[in-house]
Structure formats: structure tokens, C-alpha cells
Amino acid sequence: MAADKPSSRRGTAAKSSERVTLAEVLRWLTARGTKKQIQELARYGIVATQPFGVTVGELKKYAKQIGSDHRLAQELWGTGRYEARMLATMVDDPTAVTASQMNTWVSDFDNWAIVDTACFHLFDRTEHAWKKVAQWAKAKPEFTRRAAFAMLWSLSVHDKDAPDQAFLDGLELIERAATDERDYVKKAVNMALRAVGKRNAKLNAAAIRTAQKLAKSEDAVPRWVGSHALRELQSPAVRKRLATGRA
Template sequence: MARYAIHAPKAFGVAVGQLRALAKRLGRDHALAQALWDTGWYEARLLAGMVDDPKLVTPEQMDAWRADFDNWAVTDTLCFDLFDRTPHALAKVDEWVGLEGEFDRRAGFVLLACVALHRKELPDAPFLERLTLIEAGATDPRNFVKKGVNWALRAIGSRKSPALKVAVLEVAARLAAMSDPTARWNGKDALRQLNKKTG
């Protein structure tokens, strides 16, 4: 797992595909998810995110689990499979992007990306309002934060909304024109990816 930059001292080496198959057989189980999380094992924590019931997840649980994030894979799996489906997702985005820890802050931006990808029913407003968070975070040079910021920007720009696409392209252009190298990378990469989709 080291070749994927995944820090996981307690790991069995089970493939994610096998975990997803197991999660499908188990179904949603909130109590099991908490028990799995509490083991501290890498695969158990991935599985916890796959089987927990988003309707039963509290803001306190989200904060407690987020405080344990120590690699990008657990961070992204929890945001992609569970946290983005809770009613607390956008409030946690607002909180977490302001935290200092690398995976705490990554969680905020990845959660925003996952909400943009999965919550098709949401209007444009929550995403337009949070473009300022992306601009503010775009100069953080830490690799996992930088990539989370970039993902959030591209995910919002990929929603089926011309207004969002225009707004995201404007943000990306501003970032691409900045002297800060991280902001410039975020802007240029987002412009390249979003223009590729429409080109």
C-alpha cells in the first residue's frame, strides 16, 4: 500500500473490491459500522463507511471518525460512501476546510466534491456559496489538500448546470493567473479537465 501513499500500520491487505462485495452482503448496519471503526484496522474502517446507515450518522460521529483519519483512502471512502449522504454534509464541509490537519482539511474538500457528484437533487446555491472556500484553500501546498481542492472544483464544474460551469471556470481562471504555484496548478488543471469534457 506504500506505493499508493496509504499510511496504514494496521492492515490485512484485503482488496477494496472484496470489501465492497462483503458490504453488499452485509447491508446497512449502524452498530456493526461503529464496532468495525473502533478496531482501528484499515480494512475494517473502509468497510465501516460502506455499511453504516447515513440516516443514523450524527455530526458528533462524523467529527469523531474524521479525527481518526490518517490516510487519503479512508478519508475519501468515508466521504464518498457515507458522509456525503448525511444531512450534515455541507455543514461539515464548512467546518472541516478550516481545520489545520492535512487529512482534516482534505476531508472538507473531498466531502464537497462527493456531495457535488452524488447529491443531484441539490440546487446551485450551496455550491456557488462554497466556491469561496475553494479559492481560500487553493494555496495550501500540501499534496493531499491540494488534490482535494482540485477535486472539489472539478466536481462542482461537472454538475449539469451551466451557471455552475461558468462560475467554476471563472474561479479556475483566477487561480491559474495567480503567482502562487499551488493555486496556479489548481486553476490550470481544473481548466484543462473541464474544457476536455466539453471539447
């Protein structure tokens, strides 16, 4: 599976004289953390390592202030702490991210939120994105496999230059993974199928065929994936958007 490299879409790199240090970031996180937000993480099924209790909205605003800083991202990830790692995915420079780094980070994933944030804010903007979709789709660990389909979902939205064939290949991966009964995998597979099918009319038709095939399965898991995707892919709202070229 291959496609053109997506745009990095990352903010201007911070000048060396203006670099925010790891110590400064940790102080910022500590000052803004609340017990209420830590409780919210649990409510959404996010099993976080040493959380500070800072909202994603606050992290995004702070990331914009920091700018792009690959070295800081590595340092933040190395702390092992939830919000520090979330912030790392938001400030890292996608042009500096290696395939090895992606493999290392994906092996550290321990909840769905860090998976999705990394895929939507960083991994999908690297030159390795499409190769990792294909590789990780075959992986056994739950969050690694979720990453494959979270990234396919993200690329469906963000990679405007990717050819249809890349997504048609993605539908084959979706069909093969649709039997995975693990909750965080099947939900990502479902969202990827829906996202591919909303990209354009051709892919909508292909995604509907895949969803219909899955919906007829005797296995409850692919049947769930297919039927839930069909509801949106065949909806009047999606058909209207595709007809007007606003997918």
C-alpha cells in the same frame, strides 16, 4: 452553506437475527488478506494501521452481503485497523450517523483512502454533509481539510437535489483553500473544483472563472490548482456533455 439532504442510498439493514458479528468480520478479513495487497497500499501512498491486505473490491462485495448495520460499523471503527474502518464506512447507516460521530471519525483519519471512502460512501449521505464541508474547510489538520473537499467533490456528483448556490458557496471555499500546499489537500481542492464545474453549464462558467483567477496567481499552488482544473473544464468533452445535459 446548506442544501437538501442527499438520499441515503444504503442497502437494507440486516435483521437482528442475521447480524454479522465483529468476530466474524475479523475472521473474514484475516482469511482474505495477502502480503501482496499490503505492498499495494504502500505503492499508492496509503499509510495503513495494521492492514489485513484485502482489496477494496472485496470489501465492497462483503459490505453488500452485510447490509446496513450502524452498531457493527461502530465496532469495526473501534478496532483501529485499516480495512475494518474502510468496511465501517460501507455498512454504516447514514441516517444514524451524528455530527459528533463525523467529527470523531474525521479526527482519526490517517490516510487519503479512508478520507475519500468515508466521504463518498457515507458522509455525503448524511444530513450533516454540507455543514461539515464548511466547517472542515477551515480546519488545520491535513486529512480533515481534505475531507471537506473530498465531500464537496462527492456531493457534486451524488447530491442531485442540491441548489446551485450550495456549490457557488463551495467555490468560495475552494478559492480560500487553494493556497494550501499540502499534497492531499491541494489535490482534493482541485478535484472538487473540477467536479463542481461539471455539474451544469451555470456552475461550469462559475468554476472556470474561479480556475482562471487561481491560474493567474503568483503563488505556485493556486496556479497549479487553477490550471489543472481549466484543462478539464474547458475541454471539448465536458462542453459537449454539458450542452447535451449529460453532466
